[in-house]
Amino acid sequence: MVTAKSFVEEIIKIENNIHLLKIYSPKIASEITPGQFLNIKVSDNFFPLLRRPFSICDVDEKFIYIMFNILGDGTKILARKRTGEELDILGPLGHGFKTEGNFDTAIIVAGGLGAAPFPLFTKQMSSLGKNIYSFIGGKSESDIITYGMNNTFISTDDGSFGFKGTVIELLNRNIKILQENKIKIFSCGPTPMLRALKEFCVKNNFDCEVSTESAMACGFGICQGCPIESESKKDKYLLVCKDGPVFNIKDVLI
């Protein structure tokens, strides 16, 4: 992990008004595992005070990308950045997805902005020669992000795009295809989705890694602000920033 002065290259808008921030950051770009995150100081003053965590969306030689939506003060400031502005980034942080292992097909399950880590993930899986199916869900069409993903299966709660229902229901409908391959599931998205996914994986005995979220102050293990309940050790919490953000779905209580 490093604190690296980095520079805004450009802001790209993709589907549904989602922003991609392209950042020149050769030092960080050289050592990333998909699923890791950055902790970014979006301003050089006390507004906002804390850094903001973002998944690493993609890496392209000396550039890294993050994907975001304007939500509050921090993302509003990020969206206003201009080419050449300096950016104070801490990263890469945490543990990413285990891309190696005994599977031939990677199943992505992404809800809304949970799509963020998967462009880089997809690249790496492809270069490892694995098959990929990407299940993407959202409340309605305006939540669907397919950027950088392949073989997409789409669901929306309101049926405005793709299958009408949750992404886990869609997954369940395609369970046959899944069971025909040596699969491993990789997921990121809102808590209710992850909860349903866990049930689904336990029932079907699927191996699954999930990227989790938490409020964070430091992002590197010193504040204890980001606990997540462990399935095995009841006497202490795991830390999302340091032990995660990616966990095996069996290891954490969601």
Added chain:
Amino acid sequence: MVTAKSFVEEIIKIENNIHLLKIYSPKIASEITPGQFLNIKVSDNFFPLLRRPFSICDVDEKFIYIMFNILGDGTKILARKRTGEELDILGPLGHGFKTEGNFDTAIIVAGGLGAAPFPLFTKQMSSLGKNIYSFIGGKSESDIITYGMNNTFISTDDGSFGFKGTVIELLNRNIKILQENKIKIFSCGPTPMLRALKEFCVKNNFDCEVSTESAMACGFGICQGCPIESESKKDKYLLVCKDGPVFNIKDVLI
């Protein structure tokens, strides 16, 4: 006084790295007396929390100008503004210089950034057909601002430009010329200069108006944060923002 949404037109750099901010603000531009000020919210967030007061430097149809140097957080943010950005301005505030009256020659005495209100003042004096002499002082050449002023007499403490000594000493050297005309003095600058000027004016019985400064929270009379001691009424303070910022030098204790 109005709260008017205004827009940054451009930032111009003049002598000694001084910034001129040109602002599109037709409503405010239409009702200004030289010596009045604006209270500007430089950011749309809590950093910094309070507005920043600036003298109105010049007016040009629908545009107003302020003059500043990068000093702290507020002026740093102002200096980064780009064309088209909205600016939240309260103004014009306070009482300006009394430009009419029984004098034929206006003597400006400005120290450092005390030059700020005088470009507009000079314009108005000229249009009223009055003579103007501008005495401008600073610690050294890099403090001298002559922008928008005529008939300049310059002094620096270190002699790096013009007369070596204080601007009041320079004024005293030219007292003959002054005494040959019906003069009135108009001044703005650091407290030690104003103090010396007061002594000079009392001794020579010159009429003089000074623009004063104070820490301010509101700028329009509700916080009582900007007291200045009155010469006549000892039981209460005057307010720089509302009773000033321009006072007759006889009326205030400097």
Added chain:
Amino acid sequence: MNDIDLSVSIGPIKLRNPILLASGTVGYGNEMSEHIDLNKIGGIVTKSLSLKPRKGNPPQRIVETPAGMLNAIGLANVGVEVFLKEKIPFLKQFDVPLICNIAASSVDEYVECTKILTQEDFISAFEINVSCPNVKDGGLQFGNDISSVGKITAKVKAVTKKPVIIKLSPNVSYISEFAKVVKEEGGDAVSAINTLVGTSFNIITRRPKIYNVTGGLSGPAIKPVALAKVLEIKQKVEIPIIGIGGISNWQDVVEFMIAGSSAIQLGTINFVNPTAAIQIIDGLEQYCLHYGLKNISQLTGSYILK
């Protein structure tokens, strides 16, 4: 939108909406009337009034801090006589509840001020400032002493039929103990909070930036502390609370009401955005509409803990 009811009661005091302008941040109303229509707000709390005019502290009185400011105005005010003669007539043009804030350096002075002011019908209620951190006499000497606060409440109540609100100091271990004594002595409501004691030094001269050495911290920085004090009172004492401290938008107002406030006061934000009160009232109406709240007063103390 007309079926949204923004009106609230603070004990016996009825207001058209919960937005009051806080003492010391609205003067006597005249300057603010250039910015907003006073007929639209819940009410005005005057700058603290004392029996005789007070000159206040020498400059520097104000310093900015991160997301806040320190002030040590020193209760500069015109005194009750001049207030009645010169300031009230202006306010009478408006249909706006007027709460007179009183500061004093002795129990007797509080009583005297109240006796004089209570004769003026236009005054709706009194807010007794027992918590000014910026004067040597009175102020926190009273505000941090439970028996003084009780005594002042009882004696002021004895000389007026108008509602009496006691403005509490946050610079104490347990603010609810003060609220409790106010209730016991017949006070109608409490205002929480006044400013937190703070200071700031010039690192070159090594002198305090504020002439008075310490000042009162206000603004968004103190909002979490103020909210916790309101919640503490709400949980421990049954007395109407006026929430104050760092409120700058309608979301903050909702938060203060959830935590237990019947109404709120806007302070420092008036300096930054003199039209804040009106924007906030609009925002509250939208919020009620959006969440199907018929009466905004339903919000008061509606927190769900666990």
Added chain:
Amino acid sequence: MNDIDLSVSIGPIKLRNPILLASGTVGYGNEMSEHIDLNKIGGIVTKSLSLKPRKGNPPQRIVETPAGMLNAIGLANVGVEVFLKEKIPFLKQFDVPLICNIAASSVDEYVECTKILTQEDFISAFEINVSCPNVKDGGLQFGNDISSVGKITAKVKAVTKKPVIIKLSPNVSYISEFAKVVKEEGGDAVSAINTLVGTSFNIITRRPKIYNVTGGLSGPAIKPVALAKVLEIKQKVEIPIIGIGGISNWQDVVEFMIAGSSAIQLGTINFVNPTAAIQIIDGLEQYCLHYGLKNISQLTGSYILK
């Protein structure tokens, strides 16, 4: 620059410079050692240790506020045994003074912890946390009660020869009264301040944002309050003070030393800028050079009032 002396003493504790990292904001040092050279800082204060490991509060533990943050970690820590076995060995690689912060839910637990830890030579001093606002047992129950603070000081001093620092709560009327009892009972220094009690609500769910309902406010927002507390202690009690609260740059450190601090601790800023300590030490050196200060310790309490 080599003739600038940044070293300071906190009573019997000698430090190479006044920059300590505050309890709860540096863990047990290992993560921070990736960011800064621990051999360069004044010292480390551990996360509060208790006799047995503590799991801490459920999430959400943290929420951002204007220029500050609330936390209710709930003293999650590994306990003294694990600390001695697993955490200290790492720290022993460094030449850095280690101050062990202890939290407990009874006077006996403070004593027990101290007895165990005092046997470890690497530990330079103890900081006794009597002021954690985020636990139900202990914490402010002690911190807001003068006689408890006195008792804890005396009993802890009785079982260790190492210096004992008491970390005081700011959530009291007069912090200097607590400093006074610490001095009387033989405490070597006080740390001021711990966090201010605050809260925050979600305006849609009406629930507190923090699971524990209230949390401790830290960060730049509280700096003026912390400075005033340091000044109050300095003016009233002769005891070394470690200043804490919202410090984020070298200018803040100078301000805290002028107000009376012998040394300071960096808290929240470590989260935002993990290299802050080093930048600050550089800044202090420049400041001393520029203003011709031979020993930075000359700054302590060097304020000029009026």
